[in-house]
Amino acid sequence: MASMDLRTEHRQTQTLSPRLQHAVRLLQMSSLDFAAMVRDKLGQNPFLETEEGDDGEALPGADDAAERESDRDSEPQELDGIAGNEAGDDRDMWQGDTAGSTRRAEDGEISAMEMMAVETTLNMHLHEQLGVLPLAHRDLMLARAIVESLDDDGYLRTPLEEVAQVLQLDPPPTLVELTIALKRVQSLDPAGVAARSVAECLQLQLGKIDCPQMRALAERIVGQHLQTLAAKDVNGLAHQLGETPARVEAVCDRIRRLDPRPGWHFGSTQVAYVVPDVLVRRVRGQWNVQLNPAVVPKVRFNQVYAELFQRHRSAQNTEMAGHLQDARWTLRNVEQRFSTILDVATAIVRRQRHFLEYGPMAMKPLVLREIADEVGIHESTVSRVTNNKYMATPIGVFELKYFFSRAMISANGSACSATAIRGLIKDIIEAERSESPLSDAEITRQLARQGLVVARRTVTKYRQMLKIESVERRRRHS
Incomplete structure (x- = not known):
């Protein structure tokens, strides 16, 4: 018979403190994400400041600021007025408010904000086309409702019945009216928009094929054999369609040039550039590894504020005490992150120098454990360091994990x-x-x-x- 009893047991386990977990997450970040995090810290923590300003000059401390205030008070008031007017003119030049833009337009001047290109989204592009069509108000409302229901790919994932529920029209729109509105939106540019499936998206674009015989064969492939087309089984398609493999392959090549995501041509035009974390150069026959100064945050500890806080510290200042501790941890994490990246990159270059000299054919087998043993850190730390970190070399920019292969x-x-x-x-x-x-x-x-x-x-x-x-x-x- 089973019995219930109490007993004590000693067990040793390893746990990560919240601070250590945060440091691990920071180590895994890319340089752009890490720089954004440091900028947020600079805006929230009064004990952190940038080492350099936007113009490349060092930011003054509290003593310099006080001295500058006293000098300004001793200057004539006319100089202050001139400086204030110049600053106001600069602000007026670059501000993009409506009143300023209207005034500059009357003066015949163009502001910098007016010269910026406006981002055109898919919805804006479709609404502009609907605006020039001779449609009744009810038909225009139905078409605009369908446009607003499209996703980023340009597909209509919402059933027409749910689109009808959003509209408050009297009488309520019928399914026939919604279908007509859908066909009207599908006729707009880009071709394939407002499709409800990949097959329908491709079918809407088949009109681009000039040859009638090739277009008819493409309609059969897209409508009946889309899975075989995705599997790239040309011989199987030729057998099912009773056509020659060469003809089927030509039609498949034409279908693959169609766009299955027509909405991707609109929206954000921002390009995510790769910024190397490490720069590798050969100097006097030796490979030199150094951190990229552009990715190292120029942040430092504000010693003046820290001394003032310590001098007037009280039990009610718990929030400021938390900021002080967080500032010290942030600086420690910045130093630890980039020193670890530099150590790992140096160890990689030391083992893969033949690759830098002779190309991919000279790449040596390398695993994470070898670098971890050489640097003196854990293998998982090497994995985090090499993720989303890049190295600029004379033969190209490579991700650090590119140098590892079995x-x-x-x-x-x-x-x-x-x-x-x-x-x-x-x-x-x-x-x-x-x-x-x-x-x-x-x-x-x-x-x-x-x-x-x-x-x-x-x-x-x-x-x-x-x-x-x-x-x-x-x-x-x-």
């Missing part, structure tokens, strides 16, 4: 990295004759003759990673 043993027992094999596959394909391209099996045999035993499916995977087409498509293009 080892593949050759016939003579030596190790070769997967990156080197991909580079070798690329060289083999570039050296092939255009009239007789090599298949993946033939590439596998060539690698075996060079002592590299690689499976054919591995060659296929590496070829796809290099974005190189299959042998059939390369032969057809040649």
